[in-house]
Amino acid sequence: MTTEAIQDTLDPLHPQLPYRMGDSVKRAMADVQLQQFVSVATTARDHGRVETCREAFAERYDAVRHHAGQIKQHTLDHLDVYIEQFIDRAADAGAQVHFATTANEARTIGIEIAKANECKLCVKSKSMVTEEIELVSALEESGIETLETDLGEFIIQLDNDAPAHLVMPMIHKDRRSVARAFQRELKVEYTEDPRKLTQLARQYMREKFAEADLGISGANFLIADTGSVVLCTNEGNGGLTVSTPRVHIVYVGIEKLIPRLDHLPVFLKLLARSATTQPITVYTTILTGPRREQEIDGPQQMHIILLDHGRTDILRSEAREMLRCIRCGACLNACPVYRKVGGGHAYGAVYSGPVGAVITPLMKGLHNYPDLPHASSLCGACFEACPVHIDIPRQLINLRREMVANRTMPFSERLTYKLWAVILKRPSVYRFTMRIMALVLRRMAPKTKANNSRWINKGRGPLRAWTYERDFPVPPPNCFRDWWHNDKGQNE
Amino acid sequence: MMTTQANTNQVRSLGTDRDLFLTQIRAALGVSPGRTITEPVPDVDKSLVRLCQLDEELTARFATRAAALGTKIHHANMSELGALLRDILDKHSCQQAVTSIANESLRHQVADILKKLCTKTIDHKSDSWHYQQFCVDVGITDVEAALAETGSIIISSGIHRSRGSYLAPPVHIALVRTSQILADLVDYFDCTNDPLDRTNRSSTVLISGPSKTADIEGILITGVHGPGEVHIVIIDDQAQSQ
Numbered sequence: 001m002t003t004e005a006i007q008d009t010l011d012p013l014h015p016q017l018p019y020r021m022g023d024s025v026k027r028a029m030a031d032v033q034l035q036q037f038v039s040v041a042t043t044a045r046d047h048g049r050v051e052t053c054r055e056a057f058a059e060r061y062d063a064v065r066h067h068a069g070q071i072k073q074h075t076l077d078h079l080d081v082y083i084e085q086f087i088d089r090a091a092d093a094g095a096q097v098h099f100a101t102t103a104n105e106a107r108t109i110g111i112e113i114a115k116a117n118e119c120k121l122c123v124k125s126k127s128m129v130t131e132e133i134e135l136v137s138a139l140e141e142s143g144i145e146t147l148e149t150d151l152g153e154f155i156i157q158l159d160n161d162a163p164a165h166l167v168m169p170m171i172h173k174d175r176r177s178v179a180r181a182f183q184r185e186l187k188v189e190y191t192e193d194p195r196k197l198t199q200l201a202r203q204y205m206r207e208k209f210a211e212a213d214l215g216i217s218g219a220n221f222l223i224a225d226t227g228s229v230v231l232c233t234n235e236g237n238g239g240l241t242v243s244t245p246r247v248h249i250v251y252v253g254i255e256k257l258i259p260r261l262d263h264l265p266v267f268l269k270l271l272a273r274s275a276t277t278q279p280i281t282v283y284t285t286i287l288t289g290p291r292r293e294q295e296i297d298g299p300q301q302m303h304i305i306l307l308d309h310g311r312t313d314i315l316r317s318e319a320r321e322m323l324r325c326i327r328c329g330a331c332l333n334a335c336p337v338y339r340k341v342g343g344g345h346a347y348g349a350v351y352s353g354p355v356g357a358v359i360t361p362l363m364k365g366l367h368n369y370p371d372l373p374h375a376s377s378l379c380g381a382c383f384e385a386c387p388v389h390i391d392i393p394r395q396l397i398n399l400r401r402e403m404v405a406n407r408t409m410p411f412s413e414r415l416t417y418k419l420w421a422v423i424l425k426r427p428s429v430y431r432f433t434m435r436i437m438a439l440v441l442r443r444m445a446p447k448t449k450a451n452n453s454r455w456i457n458k459g460r461g462p463l464r465a466w467t468y469e470r471d472f473p474v475p476p477p478n479c480f481r482d483w484w485h486n487d488k489g490q491n492e
Numbered sequence: 493m494m495t496t497q498a499n500t501n502q503v504r505s506l507g508t509d510r511d512l513f514l515t516q517i518r519a520a521l522g523v524s525p526g527r528t529i530t531e532p533v534p535d536v537d538k539s540l541v542r543l544c545q546l547d548e549e550l551t552a553r554f555a556t557r558a559a560a561l562g563t564k565i566h567h568a569n570m571s572e573l574g575a576l577l578r579d580i581l582d583k584h585s586c587q588q589a590v591t592s593i594a595n596e597s598l599r600h601q602v603a604d605i606l607k608k609l610c611t612k613t614i615d616h617k618s619d620s621w622h623y624q625q626f627c628v629d630v631g632i633t634d635v636e637a638a639l640a641e642t643g644s645i646i647i648s649s650g651i652h653r654s655r656g657s658y659l660a661p662p663v664h665i666a667l668v669r670t671s672q673i674l675a676d677l678v679d680y681f682d683c684t685n686d687p688l689d690r691t692n693r694s695s696t697v698l699i700s701g702p703s704k705t706a707d708i709e710g711i712l713i714t715g716v717h718g719p720g721e722v723h724i725v726i727i728d729d730q731a732q733s734q
Contacts (some may be wrong), residue, residue: 009711041710056543067537074533080518081529087510093694099513109507151716152707170707178708198716205717206626207659236703236718243655243695244622254517265677266541273603276706279557280642280677283718286700291694296616296654297625305507308516316520329705482531 013162013356014134017368019348021341021375029469034172038164038226040345041171046333048277049385056273068266069389070322073258075224082224082257083306089227093289095302103133105355106307110216111142111248113303117247119144119214123205125233125241126150127218128166128327129251129307131350135216146216147208149237151201160186164343166329166353167275172343186453205237215245215299219252220326221266221267225260229304230290232271232281239283246288248299253307255315267326270387275328310363319395322359324388331355331382331392337375341458354382358395366403371398431481438475445474500730503611520604536678544641544676551726554673555644560700562714564723573725574605580662580723581611584663586629592657593634594650598667616654625656630663631719638724642678642700645724648708649695658699664719666699669729 012024028034028321053061062278075082099241100106100274114122122144136157139146148157152169156162159181163169170178175192188200217238222229229250231238258264264286272278314323332338332353340361344352349360349369357372371397382392395480403409423433444460445453454474459467466472507546508516518525544553555565568576581589589611593599606613614624633653635645645666658664674680703718714720 003562037709044710060540064540065595067534067540070534070634074531077521078533079521080514080521080525081527081631083517084514097510099510101508101513101516105507132613149683149717150707151705155707167527168710194711197708198705198713202716209625210626219592235716236706237716239655239697240717243659252599262536262678262681263533265681266536267544268677269541272713280565280644282561282701282702282704284644285699286696287694288679288696289694292647292692294651295649295694296651297525297621297656306513308508308513312516312520315517432529442695 004317007378011162012348013131013248013350017350021346021348021371021373024346026340029340030348031342033174034342035172035340038171039339041165041168042333042335042339045168046330047383049274049330052079052273052277053270053432056269056279058341059100060252061157062268064266065389068270069321069324071263071266072326072388073321075259076320076323078254079254079257079315080254082259083254086222086224086257089225090229090289090304090366090473092226093227094292094302095227095289098303098305100305100309101189101309103309106133106251106309107135107138109303110251110432110460111139111144113247113249114139114142114144114214117213117301119245120198121208122146122154122211122216123149123209123237123241124216125218125231125238125244126153127171127216127251128350129218129253130216131163132309133251133307135251135279144214147205149205149209149235149241150233151198151235151237154201154205156180162345164345164352166327166332166344166351168329172345184208191192206462209240209244212245214246215241215243215248216247217241217250219250219256220271221264222252222257222284223261223264224257226288228261228286230264231285231287232268232283233285234276234282235281239285242285242287243298245297247301248287248303250287250302250304251307252304253309254311255325262306267387271326271328272328274385274387286483300454312360314362317362319358319362320394322355322362322389322392324390325355325359326388328385329353330385335376335383336379336381341375347375354392354396355390358392358399361399366399366406370403371401373403434475434479438479441472441474517654538678542633542676543549544639544673544679546675546679548640548675550675551670551728554638554640554643554668557640558645558701558724562704562722563643563701565729566725568721568725568727570601570676570727573601573667573727574608576725577602577605578609579624579694580663580665581609581630584630584721584733586611586616586663586673588612588628589630589632590616590625590628590654590657590661591632592616592647592653593632594636594652595634597671598634599652602667606632607618616657621656622652625660627638627656628657628661631657631661632667632723633658634666634667634669635672636696637680638673639675639677639680643696644698646680646696646698648697655695655697657728659698659718660716662719663721663723665724666723669727671730676705680692 088224098109115240136146149153164172177193219229222231338353361369378393444454455471457471528580567615636648639648702722705716706712
C-alpha cells in the first residue's frame with residue numbers, strides 16, 4: 001500500500017475513537033518508501049542533535065538539559081502566579097488576552113475576533129495547538145479563507161493531507177506528490193524541482209500576505225515578566241504572518257510560560273539544536289503587544305488566546321512534567337517505534353511519538369488510546385534526547401500501571417502475566433516450563449535438511465506477528481544452566 | 493486602534509472568565525489565590541550555558557558564525573560603504589530599495605549613497621508600504637545589536653525601523669558596527685540591561701542567516717519567504733590598536 005493510501009483516511013490525526021493502531025501500523029510497515037523516508041529523516045536529525053549539542057555543550061549537555069527542565073518545572077509548579085503576571089504585562093503592552101478552556105471555546109473566540117474586525121483572508125503560521133483544536137476547518141466554515149504559510153503545511157493543506165511529524169510535517173511526502181498537488185491546485189506546469197516548487201509557493205503566498213487581514217500564529221514561549229510572545233521559525237512566514245495583517249491572534253497552551261526574559265537563552269540554545277540540529281532558528285521573534293503608535297508597520301491589534309484543553313488535568317496529575325515539553329520533536333527522532341510505524345499518522349493523534357504516547361491518552365482518555373502507552377519498548381532514547389529532561393519512560397509505565405488497575409488490559413494479557421508471575425516465583429516450575437516450551441518450539445521449526453529445526457520462519461499464535469519479518473531461533477537441546485552444571489570449567 | 497470598546501467587550505465575553513480560568517489552574521495545583529512564590533525560580537546558570545566567552549575575539553567569531561549560516565560578510569569603513577553597496581546592488585540587480593536605519597548619521601549617509609547610485613527609494617512611512625514591501629528588491633537596515641555566539645543580528649521595530657524591510661525583500665543588507673557585537677545570547681537577554689525597552693517596541697527579531705526550509709525531502713532551500721540573500725557589512729567604529 002502506498003503513502004497515498006494513508007491520505008485516504010479521513011483525517012489521520014482525528015480518527016474515530018477509541019483508536020487502535022494495528023491497521024495503520026501494518027500499512028506503514030508494508031510501505032517501503034515511507035519506511036525509508038521516515039527512517040532517513042529521523043536518524044539524520046537524531047544524530048545531528050547529538051553532534052551539535054556535544055559540539056556546543058560538550059560534557060555539560062546533560063546538565064544543561066536538567067537546568068532547562070528545572071526552570072520549566074518551577075514555572076509549572078507555580079503556574080498560577082506566572083500566568084497572572086503574564087496576563088497583566090501583556091495587557092499593559094496593549095495585547096488582549098482571552099481564555100479558552102475547551103477547543104470549541106478557542107475556535108469560537110478566534111472566529112468572533114475575525115468577524116468583529118471583518119476579516120476575510122487569514123494567513124497562518126505553523127502551530128500544533130491550532131491542529132489540536134481543528135481551527136482551520138472551523139474558520140473556513142465561517143467564511144474566512146485560511147492559508148497555511150509554512151511551506152510543509154501549505155503543501156499538506158493543498159494536498160488535503162495531514163502533518164506526520166511535530167517539526168517535519170511532510171516527512172512522509174516526496175517531491176512527486178508535491179508536483180502533482182501544485183499542478184492540480186495552483187494550475188502551474190508540472191515540475192519536480194524543489195527550488196522551482198518553493199519559488200512557486202513563495203510567489204503564490206506573497207500575494208496572499210499582501211491581501212490578508214488576519215494573521216494567526218502559535219507561540220514557542222510566553223515570557224511572564226514582560227508579557228511577550230516568542231516565535232521561533234526558519235522560513236520567514238512567521239514574521240510576515242504577524243506583521244502584515246492588521247489583526248494578529250496568538251493561540252498558545254498555558255504550559256508555554258517561562259518566568260523571565262533572561263531565562264529565554266537557555267531554551268533558545270536547546271530548542272533548535274534539538275529540533276532541527278541548528279544552533280538557532282533563522283528568525284526568533286519576540287512580540288510585546290501590537291504596534292505602537294509611532295511604529296511603521298505591524299498589527300494594530302494583538303489577541304492572545306490562552307488554551308487549557310486538558311492541560312490543567314495533566315497539571316493536576318503525576319504527569320505534570322509532561323507540560324515542560326517545548327515541542328522540539330527530539331523524542332520523535334530518537335524513537336525506534338516512531339521510525340518503524342512510519343511517523344505520526346499511525347498514532348492517530350496530533351501529538352505523536354513518545355510525548356504523544358503519554359499526553360494523548362491523558363488529554364483524550366486512556367480508553368480512547370489504549371495502544372499508545374504500549375507503543376514503546378521503554379528503551380529510554382526519548383529521555384536521553386529531551387532538552388527539558390522529561391522522564392517519558394516513567395510516565396509510560398505510570399499509564400500502563402493505570403491501565404492494569406483499571407482493567408483496561410484484555411483478559412488474555414492479564415492472565416498471561418499472572419501465569420508468568422507464578423512461573424517466575426519457583427525455580428523448579430520455571431525450569432519445567434522452559435523445557436516444555438523448548439519442545440514446543442522445536443516442533444514448530446521445519447525439519448528440513450537446510451533448517452534442521454533451528455529456526456521458526458512461520459510462527460503460530462503469539463509468534464505469528466514476530467515471524468512476519470524475522471525468524472525466531474529455537475532453543476538448543478541443552479540450556480546454559482545444564483551446561484554450567486555439567487561442563488563448567490572442564491572444557492576451558 | 494481599530495477596535496472600539498464595544499468590540500472588545502463583545503469578544504471577551506465569549507471565552508472563559510479570567511477568574512474562573514485562574515481558579516481552574518489553582519485547583520489543579522492545589523493552591524489558594526493570592527499566594528506568593530516561596531522558592532525562587534532557578535537563576536540562569538551562565539557558566540553552564542554560555543557558549544561565547546566575553547574575552548573572545550568577538551568580531552572574528554561573529555563573522556565566522558554568520559558566514560557558516562549562509563550570510564555574506566563584508567568589512568568596510570564608511571568611505572568604502574558607497575562602493576560596496578553599489579557592488580551588492582548591481583550583483584542582485586536591485587532597482588528599488590527601502591532603508592530602515594535608526595542611527596541618524598548612518599541613515600543620512602546611506603540615503604546619500606543611494607541617491608548617487610540613482611536607486612529608487614521606497615518610503616516605508618507611506619500608506620502604500622503595505623503592498624510596496626513586496627515589490628522592493630533590497631532592504632538596507634542597521635541593527636540594534638549582533639551576537640558573536642550565533643552570528644545573529646537583532647533588529648527591533650521603531651520610528652525608523654519597519655518590520656517589512658528585513659522580511660519582504662529578497663535581499664537584506666544589514667549594517668553592523670563592531671561596538672554593537674555582544675558575545676552570547678545570555679548577554680543580550682541579561683535583565684539588568686532591559687534590552688527590549690518593552691514599552692516602546694512591539695517587535696524584536698534575532699535574524700540568523702537567510703530564510704530556509706528543508707520540508708521537501710529534507711533538501712535545504714533558501715529564500716522561502718524571507719530574504720534568500722543576507723549581507724552583513726561590518727563597520728569598525730571602535731578605536732582598535734593594531
